Amino acid sequence: MLNTIMSPSVLSQLSIxxxxxxxxxxxxxxxxxxxxSTSPKIKVDLDSSTGVxxxxxxxxxxxxxxxxxxxxxxxxLEKLEMDRxxxxxxxxxxxxxxxxxxxxxxxxxxxxxxxxxxxxxxxQEMWLKLYGSNMATxxxxxxxxxxxxxxxxxxxxxxxMADNPRYSIGLNETQLGIVAPxxxxxxxxxxxxxxxxxxxxxLGLLYSAPDALKIGLVDQLVPEDQVLSTAQDTMSKWLAVxxxxxxxxxxxxxxxxxxKLLSNREADITNFVSFITKDSIQRSLRMxxxxxxxxxx
Amino acid sequence: MLNTIMSPSVLSQLSIxxxxxxxxxxxxxxxxxxxxSTSPKIKVDLDSSTGVxxxxxxxxxxxxxxxxxxxxxxxxLEKLEMDRxxxxxxxxxxxxxxxxxxxxxxxxxxxxxxxxxxxxxxxQEMWLKLYGSNMATxxxxxxxxxxxxxxxxxxxxxxxMADNPRYSIGLNETQLGIVAPxxxxxxxxxxxxxxxxxxxxxLGLLYSAPDALKIGLVDQLVPEDQVLSTAQDTMSKWLAVxxxxxxxxxxxxxxxxxxKLLSNREADITNFVSFITKDSIQRSLRMxxxxxxxxxx
Amino acid sequence: MLNTIMSPSVLSQLSIxxxxxxxxxxxxxxxxxxxxSTSPKIKVDLDSSTGVxxxxxxxxxxxxxxxxxxxxxxxxLEKLEMDRxxxxxxxxxxxxxxxxxxxxxxxxxxxxxxxxxxxxxxxQEMWLKLYGSNMATxxxxxxxxxxxxxxxxxxxxxxxMADNPRYSIGLNETQLGIVAPxxxxxxxxxxxxxxxxxxxxxLGLLYSAPDALKIGLVDQLVPEDQVLSTAQDTMSKWLAVxxxxxxxxxxxxxxxxxxKLLSNREADITNFVSFITKDSIQRSLRMxxxxxxxxxx
Numbered sequence: 001m002l003n004t005i006m007s008p009s010v011l012s013q014l015s016i017x018x019x020x021x022x023x024x025x026x027x028x029x030x031x032x033x034x035x036x037s038t039s040p041k042i043k044v045d046l047d048s049s050t051g052v053x054x055x056x057x058x059x060x061x062x063x064x065x066x067x068x069x070x071x072x073x074x075x076x077l078e079k080l081e082m083d084r085x086x087x088x089x090x091x092x093x094x095x096x097x098x099x100x101x102x103x104x105x106x107x108x109x110x111x112x113x114x115x116x117x118x119x120x121x122x123x124q125e126m127w128l129k130l131y132g133s134n135m136a137t138x139x140x141x142x143x144x145x146x147x148x149x150x151x152x153x154x155x156x157x158x159x160x161m162a163d164n165p166r167y168s169i170g171l172n173e174t175q176l177g178i179v180a181p182x183x184x185x186x187x188x189x190x191x192x193x194x195x196x197x198x199x200x201x202x203l204g205l206l207y208s209a210p211d212a213l214k215i216g217l218v219d220q221l222v223p224e225d226q227v228l229s230t231a232q233d234t235m236s237k238w239l240a241v242x243x244x245x246x247x248x249x250x251x252x253x254x255x256x257x258x259x260k261l262l263s264n265r266e267a268d269i270t271n272f273v274s275f276i277t278k279d280s281i282q283r284s285l286r287m288x289x290x291x292x293x294x295x296x297x
Numbered sequence: 298m299l300n301t302i303m304s305p306s307v308l309s310q311l312s313i314x315x316x317x318x319x320x321x322x323x324x325x326x327x328x329x330x331x332x333x334s335t336s337p338k339i340k341v342d343l344d345s346s347t348g349v350x351x352x353x354x355x356x357x358x359x360x361x362x363x364x365x366x367x368x369x370x371x372x373x374l375e376k377l378e379m380d381r382x383x384x385x386x387x388x389x390x391x392x393x394x395x396x397x398x399x400x401x402x403x404x405x406x407x408x409x410x411x412x413x414x415x416x417x418x419x420x421q422e423m424w425l426k427l428y429g430s431n432m433a434t435x436x437x438x439x440x441x442x443x444x445x446x447x448x449x450x451x452x453x454x455x456x457x458m459a460d461n462p463r464y465s466i467g468l469n470e471t472q473l474g475i476v477a478p479x480x481x482x483x484x485x486x487x488x489x490x491x492x493x494x495x496x497x498x499x500l501g502l503l504y505s506a507p508d509a510l511k512i513g514l515v516d517q518l519v520p521e522d523q524v525l526s527t528a529q530d531t532m533s534k535w536l537a538v539x540x541x542x543x544x545x546x547x548x549x550x551x552x553x554x555x556x557k558l559l560s561n562r563e564a565d566i567t568n569f570v571s572f573i574t575k576d577s578i579q580r581s582l583r584m585x586x587x588x589x590x591x592x593x594x
Numbered sequence: 595m596l597n598t599i600m601s602p603s604v605l606s607q608l609s610i611x612x613x614x615x616x617x618x619x620x621x622x623x624x625x626x627x628x629x630x631s632t633s634p635k636i637k638v639d640l641d642s643s644t645g646v647x648x649x650x651x652x653x654x655x656x657x658x659x660x661x662x663x664x665x666x667x668x669x670x671l672e673k674l675e676m677d678r679x680x681x682x683x684x685x686x687x688x689x690x691x692x693x694x695x696x697x698x699x700x701x702x703x704x705x706x707x708x709x710x711x712x713x714x715x716x717x718q719e720m721w722l723k724l725y726g727s728n729m730a731t732x733x734x735x736x737x738x739x740x741x742x743x744x745x746x747x748x749x750x751x752x753x754x755m756a757d758n759p760r761y762s763i764g765l766n767e768t769q770l771g772i773v774a775p776x777x778x779x780x781x782x783x784x785x786x787x788x789x790x791x792x793x794x795x796x797l798g799l800l801y802s803a804p805d806a807l808k809i810g811l812v813d814q815l816v817p818e819d820q821v822l823s824t825a826q827d828t829m830s831k832w833l834a835v836x837x838x839x840x841x842x843x844x845x846x847x848x849x850x851x852x853x854k855l856l857s858n859r860e861a862d863i864t865n866f867v868s869f870i871t872k873d874s875i876q877r878s879l880r881m882x883x884x885x886x887x888x889x890x891x
Contacts, residue, residue: 157499177836179843190491194784195810198847202751202840203832216492238500242474246499249476253495454796487788513789535797539771543796546773550792 041069043094044076051087052235053080053135054228058094062101065148067115069104070122077129087243088235089133091156092140092228097167099141102148105292108276109285120272123148124183124265130155131187132258134247136238140231142224145169146206151184154191154217157238157250160231161209163221168206170217175204177284181268183261190257192216338366340391341373348384349532350377350432351525355391359398362445364412366401367419374426384540385532386430388453389437389525394464396436399444402589406582410570417569420445421480421562427452428484429555431544433535437528439521442466443503448481451488451514454535454547457528460518462505467514471501474581478565480558487554489513635663637688638670645681646829647674647729648822652688656695659742661709663698664716671723681837682829683727685750686734686822691761693735696742699886703879707867714866717742718777718859724749725781726852728841730832734825736818739763740800745778748785748811751832751844754825757815759802764811768798771878775862777855784851786810 041059046052055076057063065073080086093099107119130137130152137156144167145153153159153169161169171188173180180188180201189197196215199205212218222230238246261268275281338356343349352373354360362370377383390396404416427434427449434453441464442450450456450466458466468485470477477485477498486494493512496502509515519527535543558565572578635653640646649670651657659667674680687693701713724731724746731750738761739747747753747763755763765782767774774782774795783791790809793799806812816824832840855862869875 158496174835174839174843177839179839179846182846185843185846190495192492193490193787194847195786198784198844199752199813201843201847203835204839219496241471241500245471245474245476245501249471249482249498250495252476252479252482253491253498455793487792489789490787516793538768538797542768542771542773542798546768546779546795547792549773549776549779550788550795 040072042072042076044080046080046083046086048085050236051085051239052090052232053086053088054090054092055080056092056094057100060095062098063093063095063149064101064104065123065126065152066104067107067119067122070119070126074122074125074129077126077133081129081134086135088136088138088239090138090140090228090231090235091152092142092231095143098143098149099139099145099169100149100152101144102146102150105285105289109282109289113273113277116273116276117269120269121265124261124268127151127155127183127187128258128261131254132251134243134250136235136246138231138235138238140227141167141169141218142227143167146172150217151187154187158220158234159218160220160222160227160234161212161218162224162227163209164224165208165210167209169209169212170204170206171201172204172206174201175206176288181272182264183257183268186257186260190254337369339369339373341377343377343380343383345382347533348382348536349387349529350383350385351387351389352377353389353391354397357392359395360390360392360446361398361401362420362423362449363401364404364416364419367416367423371419371422371426374423374430377432378426378430383432385433385435385536387435387437387525387528387532388449389528390439392440395440395446396438396442396466397446397449398441399446399448402582402586405573406579406586410574413570413573414566417566418562421558421565424448424452424480424484425555425558428551429548431540431547433532433543435528435532435535437524438464438466438515439524440464443469447514448484451484455517455531456515457517457519457524457531458506458509458515459521459524460506461521462507464506465503466506466509467501467503468498469501469503471498472503473501473585478569479561480554480565483554483557487551634666636666636670638674640674640677640680642679644830645679645833646684646826647680647682648684648686649674650686650688651694654689656692657687657689657743658695658698658700659717659720659746660698661701661713661716664713664720668716668719668723671720671727675723675728680729682730682732682833684732684734684822684825684829685746686825687736689737692737692743693733693739693763694743694746695738696740696744699879699883702870703876703883707871710867710870711863714863715859718855718862721745721749721777721781722852722855725848726845728837728844730829730840732825732829732832734821735761735763735812736821737761740766744811745781748781752814752828753812754814754816754821754828755803755806755812756818756821757803758818759804761803762800763803763806764798764800765795766798766800768795769800770798770882775866776858777851777862780851780854784848 041057041063043056043058045054045056047054055073057069059069063069077089080089103123108116111119138158138160139153139156141153141159141161143162146168150169150171161167171180171184173184185197185201188200191197192200192215200207200215207215207217209218209221213221220230220234338354338360340353340355342351342353344351352370354366356366360366374386377386400420405413408416435455435457436450436453438450438456438458440459443465447466447468458464468477468481470481482494482498485497488494489497489512497504497512504512504514506515506518510518517527517531635651635657637650637652639648639650641648651663653663657663671683674683697717702710705713732752732754733747733750735747735753735755737756740762744763744765755761765774765778767778779791779795782794785791786794786809794801794809801809801811803812803815807815814824814828
C-alpha cells in the first residue's frame with residue numbers, strides 16, 4: 001500500500017515556495033535541528049479536579065515526529081490511559097505557528113532497515129493509541145498541521161483550530177511524491193467523506209483553516225488565543241456524557257478501521273521499509289535535506 | 298454491541314433540565330401513563346384514489362414505543378405492505394409537540410428476560426419492516442422525535458419536520474448512559490455520513506429542527522401546520538416514479554444494512570436482554586422512573 | 595441487480611415535458627439519427643508539450659453511447675493510456691447543449707441477446723477504463739449529461755460544468771422504469787455520499803448545474819465559454835502532482851469499487867441481457883421510440 005517517489009520537480013517547487021516568503025513549515029517531512037539534550041519533547045499537565053490532561057508538544061522548531069518524540073508521546077498517552085482519574089486529553093503545541101510538521105525526515109535517511117521499521121512501528125503505535133483511546137480527545141490546533149500532524153489531529157475526537165488563514169492542515173504526502181498509507185486514508189475518509197478525501201489525497205492538498213472547516217477536516221475555528229480555553233470548555237461537554245457509553249460508542253464507530261491496521265501491521269511495516277530504503281528514494285531524501293538546509297542558510 | 302450504564306449524574310441533569318422549563322419530552326426512554334383501554338394506539342387512513350396511507354400515532358402522552366404499540370404498528374405496516382392498492386405511507390402523530398418519545402422504559406423495568414427479549418424483537422421488527430418497506434415512506438415529523446422516534450424517522454425514505462426550534466430529533470442514547478446498537482448506528486451513518494454520526498452518537502446529541510436540517514438528519518422544514526400537506530405533495534412526486542424501479546433501487550441501497558441485522562438478530566436480542574436485566578441497570582431504571590414521576594408531580 | 599420496467603405513464607410524462615418546451619435531451623436513453631458514414635465519432639488532440647489530450651465527442655445529435663461510439667471511445671482511451679507522453683485527459687463535447695445523452699436505445703431494441711451482451715460489455719469497459727485510468731481525467735461538461743453521460747462524468751477525477759441552469763446531470767434511470775446497476779450506484783455514492791445517492795437514485799433525479807454543484811455531483815461551475823479553458827488550467831494543477839503518487843493514491847481510493855464489477859462482470863451482463871430482451875421491455879422500448887419519433891416530427 002505504501003509507496004513513495006520523491007520527484008526533483010516537487011523539491012524545486014518547495015524551494016520556490018520558500019523564496020516567495022510563505023510561512024514555511026516544511027510540509028510533510030520535517031528536519032529538526034538535532035538536539036542532544038534529554039529535555040522532554042512533551043509536557044503533560046493533568047488537572048485532577050476536572051480529569052482533563054493537557055499534552056503540550058514542545059520540540060522546536062516544528063514538533064517533528066521523530067522516533068524519540070513518538071516514543072515519548074506514546075508513553076505519556078499510555079500513562080494517561082491507565083490513570084483512572086484522567087478522562088479527557090487535549091493535545092496542543094507550545095510552539096508559535098506550528099502544531100506539528102509531521103514525520104521527521106532524518107528518521108528515514110541513511111538509517112538501517114531495522115531502525116526504519118522501528119520508526120514506522122512507532123508511527124502506527126501513535127495512531128492506534130490515539131484513534132482508539134478511551135479518553136475523550138481534542139486537538140487544540142494552534143498552528144499548521146501538515147501530514148503526520150494532520151494524522152494526529154484526525155486521530156482525536158474533536159478538532160479546534162486557530163482561525164488563521166496562514167495555518168494549514170492536510171495529508172499532503174502526494175505533493176512530495178509519496179503516498180499516504182491505507183490507514184491514513186481510512187481515517188481521512190471517516191472524517192471528511194469519500195469524495196473530499198479522494199480529492200484531498202490525489203492532489204496532496206493543504207487546506208487553510210477556513211477551508212479545512214468547510215470540508216469538515218476541523219470542527220471549529222476560534223481566535224488563536226482562545227484555542228486552548230475553547231478546548232477546555234468543549235471537553236467539559238464531552239465529559240458530561242457517561243464515559244462507558246461514550247467509549248463503547250467510539251469503539252463501535254472506529255473498531256473496523258483500527259482492526260484493519262492491526263491485521264496488516266507487519267505487512268505495512270515491510271512495505272514502508274522496502275520503499276524507504278531504496279537507493280532512488282534515499283537520493284531524493286538527500287536532495288530534499290540539502291534543499292531544506294540551504295533554505296535555512 | 299449493546300451496553301448500557303445509567304449514571305446518576307445524568308439523571309440529575311435531566312431533572313435540572315425540567316426545572317428550567319424546557320419542553321420536556323423525556324428523552325430516549327419514556328414513561329407512559331398506563332392505559333388499560335384497548336383503544337387503538339395507531340390509526341390508519343388509506344386513500345384508495347391516491348394509494349397513500351396516513352398512519353397516525355395516537356398514544357398519549359408521548360407515543361412511547363411499548364410492546365403493544367410496536368405490535369400494533371407492525372401489524373398495520375404488514376397489512377399496508379400486502380395491500381396492492383397502497384403505494385405510499387406517511388407516518389405522523391396526533392399528539393401536540395411530540396412525534397414519538399422512543400422506547401417505553403416500562404418494557405425494560407422489572408420484566409422477565411423472556412418479556413424483554415420479546416420487546417426487543419418487536420423493536421427490531423419495526424425497523425426491519427420500515428427500512429425495507431416496498432412502499433414509499435415519508436415521516437411527517439410534527440414534534441420532537443428522540444431516540445426510538447428518531448430511528449423510526451430515519452427508517453423512512455424522506456423526512457419533513459415542523460420548523461420549530463423547540464422540537465428536537467436525534468439518537469441521544471449515550472446521554473442516558475446507554476449505547477445505540479449497531480443497526481441504529483448504521484442507519485444514521487447511511488443518513489448523515491460517518492463523521493456527523495460519530496459526533497452525534499458519542500455525545501448523544503439532540504438536534505433542533507434547524508440543526509437537524511443542516512446535518513441532513515431531516516430533508517425539509519415547513520411550518521407546523523403544513524407538515525402533513527407537504528408530505529402529501531411530496532408523496533405524489535415519489536409515486537410518479539415507477540414502483541418497481543424505485544423498489545429495486547431502494548433494496549440495492551439498503552439491503553446490506555438490513556442483512557447485517559438479519560444475520561445477527563438473535564445475538565442482538567441476547568445482548569440486549571443480558572444487559573437490561575442486570576441489577577445495576579435495573580437500579581438505574583428505578584431511579585430514572587422515580588425522577589420522571591417526581592417531575593410530573 | 596439490473597432490472598427494468600418501462601411504464602407507459604412515465605413515457606407520457608416525457609412527451610408532456612417536451613410539449614412544454616423544455617430543452618429536450620432525451621433523458622436516459624437516446625435515439626440517434628442513424629449515420630452510416632464511418633466518420634469518427636470522437637476526435638482526440640494530444641498536446642505533446644503539456645501531455646494533455648482533449649477528447650471531443652462529436653456524434654450528433656446527442657453523443658449517444660452506441661456500441662460503435664463506445665468502441666471508438668475505448669480504443670482512444672487505451673491508446674492514450676499506453677502513450678507515455680500523455681498524462682492528462684479532458685473529455686468534452688463538440689455539440690451544442692449536450693455533453694452526452696447516455697446509452698443509445700437502438701442498441702437495446704430488437705437486438706439479439708448476443709448483441710445486447712456485446713453492448714453491455716462495452717458500457718462496462720468504458721467505465722472500467724475511465725474510473726481506473728492512470729491519467730488525470732477531467733470532464734468538461736458543456737451541456738446536459740443524463741444517465742450514461744453522468745456515469746462518464748463521475749468516472750473522471752474532476753468535473754467542471756457550464757454554469758447554465760438549463761443543463762442537467764444525473765442518473766435518472768428510475769424515472770424511465772429501469773434501475774442503475776450496482777456499479778453506477780457505487781460510483782455515485784463515492785462521489786456524493788450515501789444519502790444524496792439514495793435520494794437521487796430512488797427518484798431518478800436530474801440536477802440543474804447549480805443543484806449538481808450543491809450536492810457535489812460536479813466540482814465547479816464556470817461560464818459556458820470557459821469550460822474547456824478552465825479544464826486546461828485545472829489540469830496543470832493535477833499534473834504538478836507526481837504521477838506515480840497520484841496514480842497509487844487513485845488506485846487506493848477506487849480499487850475496491852472496480853474489483854466489485856470485475857468479479858461480477860459476467861453476471862452483470864447476464865442480468866442485463868435477460869432483462870432487456872423480455873417481451874414486456876421490448877414493447878416498452880418500442881413505445882418509447884415511437885414517442886421520441888413523434889416528438890421530432
